[in-house]
Amino acid sequence: MSKLKIAVQKSGRLSEKSLDLLKNCGIKLQNGGRILKASTSNFPIEVLFLRDDDIPQYVEQGIADIGILGQNEVWEKQKRVNELKPLGFAGCRLSIAIPKGNAYTGISSFEGKRIATSYPNILSNYFQKAGVNVAIEEIGGSVEIAPGIGLADGIMDIVSTGSTLLMNGLKEVETIAKSEAVLISNQALSPKKTALLDQLLFRINAVQQSKENKYILLNAPNTQLATITKILPGMKSPTVLPLAEKGWSSLHSVIREDDFWNSIDQLKTAGAEGILVVPVEKMIL
Ligand code: ATP
Ligand code: MG
Numbered sequence: 211m212s213k214l215k216i217a218v219q220k221s222g223r224l225s226e227k228s229l230d231l232l233k234n235c236g237i238k239l240q241n242g243g244r245i246l247k248a249s250t251s252n253f254p255i256e257v258l259f260l261r262d263d264d265i266p267q268y269v270e271q272g273i274a275d276i277g278i279l280g281q282n283e284v285w286e287k288q289k290r291v292n293e294l295k296p297l298g299f300a301g302c303r304l305s306i307a308i309p310k311g312n313a314y315t316g317i318s319s320f321e322g323k324r325i326a327t328s329y330p331n332i333l334s335n336y337f338q339k340a341g342v343n344v345a346i347e348e349i350g351g352s353v354e355i356a357p358g359i360g361l362a363d364g365i366m367d368i369v370s371t372g373s374t375l376l377m378n379g380l381k382e383v384e385t386i387a388k389s390e391a392v393l394i395s396n397q398a399l400s401p402k403k404t405a406l407l408d409q410l411l412f413r414i415n416a417v418q419q420s421k422e423n424k425y426i427l428l429n430a431p432n433t434q435l436a437t438i439t440k441i442l443p444g445m446k447s448p449t450v451l452p453l454a455e456k457g458w459s460s461l462h463s464v465i466r467e468d469d470f471w472n473s474i475d476q477l478k479t480a481g482a483e484g485i486l487v488v489p490v491e492k493m494i495l
Contacts, residue, residue, distance in 0.1 A: 217274035219260040235413035307380040326356035327366040419493040
């Protein structure tokens with residue numbers, strides 16, 4: 211039987227969340243951990259543990275059918291792969307930073323300057339579009355020290371909190387792009403593998419939906435049911451069950467995490483009591 215081969219980062223910021231996602235999709239690794247390959251018994255999938263830099267190439271070549279990595283790596287490597295789905299973790303931005311003490315007057319002030327980065331393709335595209343000529347110094351890591359050692363006038367790197375920049379006396383002056391983890395696939399999957407991928411996507415969607423939603427239970431006097439039902443934008447209409455106490459009911463529904471606090475306030479005002487909010491593990495719409 212053919213197996214879907216998925217490439218995930220071997221060790222780094224994406225590893226744990228990538229494996230968590232598979233686990234939440236019901237895919238348990240038989241011999242998980244830091245080995246090169248792992249199989250599962252309950253879904254025909256094989257997991258390849260690789261450096262994230264190598265994933266776009268392996269997916270393009272079909273050594274892996276799909277992969278999980280940062281969009282920044284996908285954009286930089288410029289391989290022919292399909293970006294299927296943002297996964298909602300490993301969020302960061304690609305930013306240009308310069309020494310804190312330097313004045314900044316806009317993107318054109320980089321004309322003729324040197325910028326150090328590990329993302330030369332993304333950066334040169336950016337400056338080409340802006341019509342500004344810069345010299346790009348490609349370095350593999352510790353980009354933030356480049357201005358301090360006289361290698362460059364500025365840097366372009368991944369930023370999440372900005373504390374690394376701050377520690378190195380740099381300030382962020384331009385954000386080039388926002389990035390998060392993404393699922394990519396080979397562009398010529400067999401029908402069998404496409405069917406497996408569809409199954410996996412179905413599960414990923416169920417997991418993502420559930421994360422965005424909460425299950426809510428509350429008690430309310432029957433006289434308030436109509437008002438409260440209007441506040442709860444549930445999947446369909448909320449479930450209403452009579453309580454042992456006369457004139458009271460229990461309402462159950464699913465609400466979006468985003469609307470959560472807002473709805474809670476409105477519900478309390480409308481007379482809801484004993485409000486319980488519980489996580490949803492899977493959600494199939
Ligand atoms: P590898 O050894 O696999 O090449 P790496 O050192 O290139 O690992 P990590 O530092 O583990 O990569 O980061 C992996 C990805 O996590 C990045 O490409 C980026 O998409 C994302 N990421 C999110 N926040 C940050 C951050 N603050 N710093 C670096 N990467 C981040
Ligand atoms: Mg890497």
